[in-house]
Amino acid sequence: MSVRWSIVRDIHVHSIGQASIVQIGDNEVIEPKMKVLAVQRAIPYFWGEEGNFDYPLFEREIPLMHKYEDLHMSMDNQESAIQVGCVKVLALAGSSVFQVGRNEKIISEARIKYFRQYVTSLSAPSKR
Amino acid sequence: MNFHVTNKVLCVGDIRLLGISSSSVFLIGDTEQIICSSIFDTPPESIIVGPLVPLPPEEKEGTESK
Numbered sequence: 001m002s003v004r005w006s007i008v009r010d011i012h013v014h015s016i017g018q019a020s021i022v023q024i025g026d027n028e029v030i031e032p033k034m035k036v037l038a039v040q041r042a043i044p045y046f047w048g049e050e051g052n053f054d055y056p057l058f059e060r061e062i063p064l065m066h067k068y069e070d071l072h073m074s075m076d077n078q079e080s081a082i083q084v085g086c087v088k089v090l091a092l093a094g095s096s097v098f099q100v101g102r103n104e105k106i107i108s109e110a111r112i113k114y115f116r117q118y119v120t121s122l123s124a125p126s127k128r
Numbered sequence: 129m130n131f132h133v134t135n136k137v138l139c140v141g142d143i144r145l146l147g148i149s150s151s152s153v154f155l156i157g158d159t160e161q162i163i164c165s166s167i168f169d170t171p172p173e174s175i176i177v178g179p180l181v182p183l184p185p186e187e188k189e190g191t192e193s194k
Binding site: 003004006008020026034037039041043045047049050051052053054055057060062064069070071072073074075076077078079082083084085086087088089090091092093094095096097098099100101102103104105106107108109110111112113114115116117118119120 | 129130131132133134135136137138139140141142143144145146147148149150151152153154155156157158159160161162163164165166167168169170174175176177178179180182183184185186187
């Protein structure tokens, strides 16, 4: 099996987020993992050290599909290259991958807990 | 199962992407295995209505809350 090249003329990436990867070239395994605790408040006031990852979603096992039978995959690359012109990416969010090249395995995982907080009674923000 | 792929000419013009979201992959090339998983949780319990209070911090010595 011959290995294919990836030929890209121009790449423009504006911004990448937490645990995301822009890889140019070959590799074996990419495994980005991200845990996020997001807080959106009606009044944008934030204490420095608040929040913890003590929620079940950060620990629970993610179910994966099982292999039911053995799969033998063979590839016949008739052309030696994948050709792409100009690539423009505005943003990569957390735990995502943009790669130009060959790899064997990508295992990406994102766990996000998102809080929304509405404020009813207004008291001066205090340090707990 | 035997699975055979014949890759012929692959030539793409320009690609414009607005966003690659959480736990996703944009690949120009070949791969064998991609596993993407994402958990996003914003249940009713995560809506807090009340006074402006901080979320409980990580439990470490010296930072006992309340």
